[in-house]
Amino acid sequence: MTSEITLFVNPTAGRGRGAHAAQPAASALRAAGFSVRTVLGSDADDALARARTAVEGGTGALIAVGGDGMAHLALQAVAGTRTPLGVIAVGTGNDFARSLGLPVRDPEAAGRVAAEALKGARLREVDLGLAGGRWFGTVLASGFDSRVNDRGNRMRWPAGRFKYDLAMLAELASFKPFPFRIALDDGPEREIEATLVAVGNGTSYGGGMRICPGAEQDDGLFDIRVVGDCSRTTLVKVFPQVYKGTHVEHPEVTVHRAAKITLAAAGITGYADGEPLGTLPLTAECVPGAVRVLAL
Structure with missing residues (x-):
């Protein structure tokens, strides 16, 4: 070397x-x-x-x-x-x-x-996600959280994280679940009403929000969390639990494990590692050992 x-x-x-x-x-x-x-x-x-x-x-x-x-x-x-x-x-x-x-x-x-x-x-081989021609290491977000990102990115003021807090409040004011079409691996497409779908190669996004607490970076699978058709009140109550990962205990949150997922929903942008990938539909694949990292 x-x-x-x-x-x-x-x-x-x-x-x-x-x-x-x-x-x-x-x-x-x-x-x-x-x-x-x-x-x-x-x-x-x-x-x-x-x-x-x-x-x-x-x-x-x-x-x-x-x-x-x-x-x-x-x-x-x-x-x-x-x-x-x-x-x-x-x-x-x-x-x-x-x-x-x-x-x-x-x-x-x-x-x-x-x-x-x-x-x-001391090099560790870890998995990466690949979606829309882009590699990602943490989480592919779609739904309410990506709408917050969209709005925050359009805002010129204020700076920093507070901008996204305001964007979240604005999105809550007009919140309603989205009709998604989802296919896992080579299975059939399913139609669901969901608040958000998070595809985790890593456990967290947004500075420590543990949206996919069960994700492992060397198992060749995504940890997929679907927050279902919930009310605005329920979302306000459940979302803060994401920081501890305890939101997974809520009955509206379902967990899936898959090496590939296809997501489709009208007017929704997919974000991975906080970066926009483009509007859905998107197919994401988990690629085992795609990168070698300098780790502890």
């Missing part, structure tokens, strides 16, 4: 934490004997092109510095290759890093973990 490591940096992540996080992460890697080069881009497409060039050039590892959006972008460059992925999680959500047990908002510690994993060849 080459000693040259590539830091893939989002300088705007976490309200500027990405720019400040690169230096202590790089210092930890250099102290361990690695040569570090930094890759940034003028936009997401340019950054991804530069990351892919680094991977094709034989970099010893691609280490994403930022939040889940940056990890998601890095996955597009390393999935299906032998290049390991490291994560310096300094964004708002950081759910991918959490799922791997990596330090969050501690770039020096995360840099040391990456260095120790590289020196000891």
